[in-house]
Amino acid sequence: METIEKITGETGRKYKCQDIVKALEANIVGSQLAAGVELPCTAELASRYRVSEKTVHRALQHLADRKLIRRVRGSGSFVRGNMGLPPHSRIGFFYFESLNVEIPSFNNILCQNSRLLLKQILEDAGLAVEFHSEQMPNVENCPLLGMELSRFDYIIAEAGYRLVAEQVLRNFPGEVILFGDDEFVFGPWHQVFFDYxxxxxxxxxxxxxxxxxxxxxxxxxxxxxxxxxxxxxxxxxxxxxxxxxxxxxxxxxxxxxxxxxxxxxxxxxxxxxxxxxxxxxxxxxxxxxxxxxxxxxxxxxxxxxxxxxxxxxxxxxxxxxxxxxxxxxxxxxPLSCEFRAIVKLMSEIHLAPNPDFYRSIVVPAQEFIVRTDGPRAR
Structure with a gap:
């Protein structure tokens, strides 16, 4: 992470716990680290600051006690709300509840668990969100077509909503963020999409x-x-x-x-x-x-x-x-990467608003999980 690397630029200095706390706090409060962003792992921070992992743990706990980060066992440490995000914004989040009729349990894992994760990430950023779901995007049950949207400052919607509600999204006076698509689609909206x-x-x-x-x-x-x-x-x-x-x-x-x-x-x-x-x-x-x-x-x-x-x-x-x-x-x-990219995008929009400029963030699918070497070609 660039902002972390910059604050560890002194090659000969011996860092202490409070040095790490002050450096990370300055980047969080100064909005260089967006809310919801995951900090580097303990081992990486220890290497960069040339201290023990025990010292890093103490520093992170200080930040957690001051409500600047949230530590999740087995997952990492994440930046909580800071001055770089729009205060008291009203967010409408629109998504598809059912994606696969052949595997109902999959829908539970993907839709319910992932939305809980997103809710936590947004709340960590100090944001409240109103969720709206439907089975599949169509004119008959599309909430974007029958709802008074003026109460929202932001609409965050799965990219498939363009299929039935594109004109509504184009006319929305606030900010629109589309996510989950496989390519950038030009329009008056911001996007989070994937690179495989x-x-x-x-x-x-x-x-x-x-x-x-x-x-x-x-x-x-x-x-x-x-x-x-x-x-x-x-x-x-x-x-x-x-x-x-x-x-x-x-x-x-x-x-x-x-x-x-x-x-x-x-x-x-x-x-x-x-x-x-x-x-x-x-x-x-x-x-x-x-x-x-x-x-x-x-x-x-x-x-x-x-x-x-x-x-x-x-x-x-x-x-x-x-x-x-x-x-x-x-x-x-990981889905968490996609959701934190949404929060990062909101932070960038708020810090540098421009009605004629639309931002995008690419989430790389860079993990390759090897569970087995498998057979060799014969």
Whole structure:
């Protein structure tokens, strides 16, 4: 983090606990560290300040006691409210409650737990939020179309709302932040969107290390998200030497646009029928991966032992009934990164308002989780 590095620039100085407290406090109060931002881990701070981790723990506890940061066991330390965020702002948050009819428990993990996380992050920033959800974006039940929006200063909405409420979003007199999209979409709004490429490159390099130079790409060919992710995968394949020509993205005889698990099953059948053991599987969504896994397990094949399988997303590994069987490598980004990017964006808008300037933040999917080295190409 740049602001942390700047305050540790003295090469020969011996830092003490109070030095760390004062330096971090100055950056928080001075709004150089936005509310909701995660501080570097204890080990990293200890290295930068050339002190023991015990000293860093004491410094962080001082900041926590003064309500400047929040410490979460097993997760890290996060900046609480500061002067860099809009005081008393009224925020309307609009999201989709149900994303997958085939795996209801997934909706609970993704929708409920993640919204609680966002609520905590916003409250840490000293902001109150009003949540509005619906099953899917459509004209009949879209709250943005039938609600008096003038009571909000900010609207934060999943990017899919553009499909049915774009004109409302364009006419909203306050600030609009769209999140969760796969690419930047021009319009009078700010955006938080994803870049898959860093993690995908790591995944492809892992495949090459294991001897694989061919991969079956699993996705829904008519879905824009699949197309975006496939394009990013091809770009990284050419850059790292894997070669986009070695990525097969066929269309099964039957595929199910609204039922990704069944679509994944069709790809699993296609893999067994037409591809060989020198081909890895790269799934563009863990919903699809569930269907692929179903077919593999039915035929006595296990990822990590018989098949090299990589999945984008890592949500289903948190769903109890999938923890044991969802044993595959994954490219992912934590949801907390996305939500803290929203808070950071709000802070930037408030500190430098400009009605003709729209900001965007890219959240990189740079994690590559290796649960098993898996089989090598034979």
């Amino acid at each position: 490429r860093p993690g995908m490159r790591k995944a492809l390099e892992h495949l090459m290390k294991m001897g694989f130079r061919k991969a079956l790409v699993v996705g829904v060919p008519t879905l824009s998200t699949s197309q975006h992710r496939y394009t990013a995968l091809c770009e990284m394949a050419d850059q790292c030497g894997f070669g986009s020509a070695n990525l097969a993205f066929p269309v099964p005889e039957e595929y199910f646009f609204h039922l990704p698990v069944l679509c994944g099953r069709e790809y699993g059948k296609l893999f067994l029928k037409e591809f060989k053991c020198d081909t890895a599987i790269f799934s563009l969504s863990d919903h699809l991966t569930v269907g692929v896994l179903d077919v593999l397990y039915e035929h006595g094949l296990k990822p990590g032992r018989d098949v090299q399988l990589i999945s984008y997303d890592n949500f289903l590994s948190n769903v109890p009934e999938f923890k044991e069987r969802f044993f595959c490598n994954a490219v992912t980004h």
